[in-house]
Amino acid sequence: MARRGTGVEVLPEYLLDAETPTCPHGPMMLFERLNTKDPTTVETFYACSANRERNDCPFYLKKGDKISAAKTEAWKQIIADSQPKYSHAELYSRLVKLQENPGNKRQCCLTCGELLIGEACDHKDHRLSHQLSDQDLRSPTKFLTPLSGNSTNAQYLFSDKSVDFTVSLLEDLKVTKVLCVGAPRIHEELCQSFPHIGSFLLDLDPRLQQFHSLEALCRYNMFNHHFFDGKTAQDNYKSFLSKDISRIMIVMDPPFGGLIDSLAFNLRRILKDIRSSLQVEQDVYVLWFFPYFMEQRIIEKFPDFTMLDYKVDYDNHADFKSRDSGGSKHGSPVRIFTNVPPERVVLPESEGYKFCAKCKRFVSRENQHCPECDACTSKDGRTYFHCFKCKRCVKPSKQHCDSCNLCQLPGHKCGQPVAQGCFICGDLQHKKSRCPKRKRLSNESESVCVGNLLECLINMPLILGATIRETWDYGNFLCKIASWSSGIQASPS
């Protein structure tokens, strides 16, 4: 299985280029990585934006290469074969038909994710659902098998507690419309129990088209802003965005292996679509669910966002559960990034959150206000302590090392680079696409780095503490939970 190595960066602006080739998941993403044979050069290639594994989507093209006639034919065939059996309209009318069936003849094949209308014989030896009630049909994520084993969908579903928290936040903020991006449980809850809040879902999972009408859902790829059902689907999305959106909010929970650069690029495209229908210029609120150690990367892209201290609880991942529900000691690593002013987000006292009057935000029980940093400094669910030598708060597992002149884990090897920034020179302040040591040859498709990678790595400057923390966590995290890590990562700068 071709798993793409680390050190890969994306160039999402190429999604808008008319020359960009297309795979069954829409315009392909342009990636850059260091050439393994000659690390002073960079390879630039197109690959699927949604799938991490070449086995899941084999489309691949080196930038500058011509697509041969044979490849064009083969790709056409794969795209034709990837067309679904039924259109969204047909799938939804099957649901309507199924709803006319009495309760004891409503089932879904859980193996195929298909609602069955008298077709059970085609699904011999498959796992079938129980008889589905009207309530079940309104909450398909409660009975469908979550697509969590695969790094593409990484379908980790919110617990009831997280759904309730999110929806009551929407209510507190008097939101009247919600665009759910990869957040089917929030969409289901709003459609069912909050009819005064209009909701529209954008999600890659084709099974969901069976349960939501064309006016409520589009099959969509958030890594390239691609609508699978073309203009009709896009018109429905635009139509949702055209009416009464002065209090709209975007709620997005992408696969955590997802590349921040492409997610941010496409979130901006959604924001642009929304702004084009707004009567007056205003902020559009966003809730973006993502692990805490990606804070720096997200804030770099959206400087007006802050990370809330709320720990987001999931049903189907042991590491994303709260401690009380059998999860890890420090609770879920997933947080909410938002441009809602943090003092407006009340975190539940019943779960130990408290208001810090100095920071003007709610923080978790263990998060202590540090007078030196003048902030509640915990990020990962533990109480940090202030290191006067580093002049900042650090995790309790660290100790100050005088030879590294930095707080480090006990047993670390002094002087070893602990994190990697730019893949060309190691600098943490830029990525390789902006490395001054790299030169792009104007008449060539390949990019050439003129810096000496090894020399740069040896001279890698000692890294700012905050970045070490993130990189360290990110590394551990990827090793630990391979199923939701991506083979393609942005450089952890």
Ligand SMILES: C[S@@+](CC[C@H](N)C(=O)[O-])C[C@H]1O[C@@H](n2cnc3c(N)ncnc32)[C@H](O)[C@@H]1O
């Ligand atoms: C981490 S889960 C979030 C689910 C959310 N916690 C909930 O309970 O509603 C990621 C979601 O994004 C969807 N998804 C995965 N890749 C996607 C893509 N490229 N574009 C759009 N949606 C995607 C998955 O089908 C899944 O529903």
Ligand SMILES: [Zn+2]
């Ligand atoms: Zn693809």
Ligand SMILES: [Zn+2]
């Ligand atoms: Zn089946």
Ligand SMILES: [Zn+2]
């Ligand atoms: Zn504080």
Ligand SMILES: [Zn+2]
């Ligand atoms: Zn401090």
Ligand SMILES: [Zn+2]
């Ligand atoms: Zn220190």
Ligand SMILES: [Zn+2]
């Ligand atoms: Zn040391």
